[in-house]
Amino acid sequence: MFPTEKASQPALLDLSKAAPAPASGKHDGQGPSREAPGEKHPRNQLNELTGQEWVYFTRSVLTTTYASAYGHQLRKAHGANKPPELMKEFIEFFTRADEVVLDPFAGVGGTLIGASIAAAPRRAIGIEINPRWAETYREVIAASAGELTAQPLLVGDCREVLRDRERFADESVDYVLTDPPYNVHLPQTMSNAPRYRERHTNRRTDYNMRSEAAGDLANLGSYADYLSAMQEVLRLCYRVLRSGRYLTLIIRNAYQDGRYTFTHAEVAQRAEAAGFVTKGEHVWYQAGTRLRPYGYPFSYVPNIAHQHIVTFRKPPRRNSPRRRPPPTAPA
Numbered sequence: 001m002f003p004t005e006k007a008s009q010p011a012l013l014d015l016s017k018a019a020p021a022p023a024s025g026k027h028d029g030q031g032p033s034r035e036a037p038g039e040k041h042p043r044n045q046l047n048e049l050t051g052q053e054w055v056y057f058t059r060s061v062l063t064t065t066y067a068s069a070y071g072h073q074l075r076k077a078h079g080a081n082k083p084p085e086l087m088k089e090f091i092e093f094f095t096r097a098d099e100v101v102l103d104p105f106a107g108v109g110g111t112l113i114g115a116s117i118a119a120a121p122r123r124a125i126g127i128e129i130n131p132r133w134a135e136t137y138r139e140v141i142a143a144s145a146g147e148l149t150a151q152p153l154l155v156g157d158c159r160e161v162l163r164d165r166e167r168f169a170d171e172s173v174d175y176v177l178t179d180p181p182y183n184v185h186l187p188q189t190m191s192n193a194p195r196y197r198e199r200h201t202n203r204r205t206d207y208n209m210r211s212e213a214a215g216d217l218a219n220l221g222s223y224a225d226y227l228s229a230m231q232e233v234l235r236l237c238y239r240v241l242r243s244g245r246y247l248t249l250i251i252r253n254a255y256q257d258g259r260y261t262f263t264h265a266e267v268a269q270r271a272e273a274a275g276f277v278t279k280g281e282h283v284w285y286q287a288g289t290r291l292r293p294y295g296y297p298f299s300y301v302p303n304i305a306h307q308h309i310v311t312f313r314k315p316p317r318r319n320s321p322r323r324r325p326p327p328t329a330p331a
Contacts, residue, residue, distance in 0.1 A: 038050055038052075045096075046093075046094065046095075046096070047092060047093050047094065047095060047096055048092065048096055048097055048119065048120055049092065049093065054093070057089065057093045058280075059282075060280070060281065060282055060283060061282070061283050061285070062086075062282050062283070062284045062285065062309070063285045063287055064083065064085075064086060064284065064285075064286055064287065065286075065287045065288065066083045066085045066086070069084075069085075070084045070085075070113050070117070070140065070144070070148065071113075071139070071140030071141075071143055071144065071148075074108070074136055074139050074140050074143065075108040075109070075110070075136060075140060077108075077136060078107050078108045078133055078136065080107065080179065080182075081107055081108050081110055082107070082110035082111070082179050082250065083110065083286075084110050084111075084113035084114040084117060085114070085117075086110075086114070086284075087110050087111045087113070087114030087115075087177060088114040088115075088117055088118050090114075090177055090248055090309070091111070091114050091115055091118050091122055091175065091177060092118050092119060094175045094177070094245075094246045094248065094311075095122050095174050095175045096120075096174075097120035097121070097122070098120070098121065098122060098123060099122055099123070099174035099175065100122070100123045100124070100125070100172070100173050100174045100175075100326040100327070101115050101122050101123070101124040101125075101173070101174065101175045101176070101177055102124070102125055102126075102127075102173045102175070102176045102177075102178075102237070102240065102241075102327070103124065103125075103126040103127070103176070103177055103178045103179075104126075104127045104158035104161075104162065104176070104178050104180075104233060104236075104237065105127070105128070105158065105178045105179060105180045105181070106126025106127055106128040106133075106134075106137070106153055106178075107128060107133050107179065108133045108136045108137050108140070109126060109133075109136075109137035109140065109141075109151070109153060110179070111124060111126060111177050111178065111179075112124045112125075112126050112137065112151040112153060113140070113148060114177075115151060116148050116149040116151060117148070121149065123151070123326060124151040124152075125151065125152050125153075125154070125326075125327050125329060126151065126152070126153040126154065127153075127154045127155075127156060127158040127161050127162070128153060128154070128155060129155070129156065129157050129158070129211060129213045129215055129216050130211040130213065130216070131155050132211075134153050134155045137153055138150075138153075152329030154329060157213070157215035158233060158236070159215065159229070159232055159233060159236065160215070162233075162236035162237070162239075162240060163236065166328075167327055167328050167329075168239075168240045168327045169240070169325065169327075170239055170240065171239075171240070171241065171242045171243060172240055172242075172325060172326055172327055173237075173240045173241050173242065173245075173326070173327065174241075174242055174245055175241075175245055175246055175247070175248075176237045176240075176241055176246075176247040176248070177247075177248045178248075178249060178250070179249075179250040180217065180230065180233070180249060180250075180251070181216070181217045181218040181226070182251060182252045182253075182254060182263055183218070183223060183226060183254045183256070183261075183263060184217075184218055184219070184220050184221070184222065184223060184225070184226050217229050217230065217233075223256075223261070227266055227267065227270055230267055230270050231270035231271075231273055231274055234247075234270060234271050234274040234276065235274045235275075237274075238274050238275045238276060238314055240327070241314050242314070243314055243315065243316050243317045244313070244314065244315070244316030244317070245313070245314055246279070246311055246312065246313050246314075247271070247276060247311070247312045247313075247314070248309060248310070248311045248312075249264075249267060249271070249309070249310050249312075250284070250307055250308070250309050251263055251264040251267055251307065251308045251309075251310060252264075252304060252307045252308070253304055253308070254304075255294075255301060255302060255304065260302065264281070264308035264310055267310075268310055268312075271310075271312050272312075275314065275315075276312035276313065276314060277312060277313050277314075277315060278310065278311075278312055279311045279312060279313050280310075280311055281308050281309060281310045281311065282308075282309040282311075283306050283307075283308060283309075284306060284307045284308070284309050285305060285306045286305075286307075289303075289305040291303045291305070
């Protein structure tokens with residue numbers, strides 16, 4: 001079953017009893033219409049933030065530098081691991097205390113750790129197809145010596161796991177935050193090719209998340225297959241996400257076959273086809289990103305030093321269904 005609530009954690013918020021804010025946005029005369037300085041607005045049903053914190057989050061460009069913390073020395077074996085501090089920021093904006101976060105491409109657990117270190121802890125459940133990365137997450141938790149709360153991480157193909165309606169009931173998740181594969185695996189022709197690797201050390205890379213799993217989206221036959229699989233995942237996420245709540249994807253564009261591909265825009269189209277409404281994005285630059293001399297001195301090839309963090313919403317219903325129990329995990 002899902003981990004039991006610790007006494008030190010906030011009590012479960014019963015959203016079924018929370019009075020929704022009027023759609024007009026006007027004050028309805030029931031209680032104060034403004035928050036006191038440094039306090040949460042009394043009608044804020046989305047998160048625990050103050051007005052200043054809310055507005056600061058909505059800036060559309062992020063530049064981050066994080067210390068190597070929360071088991072980074074273990075987690076960095078995964079070339080696309082995401083900083084738990086970054087995931088924490090998104091979790092704190094799109095959820096309230098003790099709500100449930102799902103990551104269907106959990107990797108080494110950046111989202112799960114982000115939920116654990118949130119200012120008011122959230123519950124999280126992850127799915128990861130590669131047993132190696134799931135084990136790395138467990139090692140990080142063990143090495144933290146109690147600093148980090150273990151969140152359930154299921155090993156399997158999320159396209160199969162999320163079909164389990166007994167474990168993942170309809171509308172049982174409050175937020176989906178994930179960093180999916182960005183594409184099928186591409187040949188590293190401009191970095192690890194033999195003609196470059198020995199003579200140009202600044203082209204070498206250890207960036208590698210390959211697995212042997214046939215269901216790994218990065219192992220599919222083509223980019224078109226990848227987009228179709230992403231749409232399938234998004235449909236499943238739509239089912240388990242509560243109405244009116246949000247899904248956030250971290251997507252990196254690609255340069256392949258001599259052409260720049262706007263992957264984030266094409267995945268957004270698939271999310272819309274699955275029923276989501278695109279709400280906005282953050283362009284994320286991780287300071288210190290290594291630059292390589294791609295194309296030099298013959299043609300322009302970009303160093304893709306940014307990622308797109310795109311947020312979607314499942315449209316709210318007039319009569320929201322009864323709040324479902326959170327997903328369960330093996331004991």
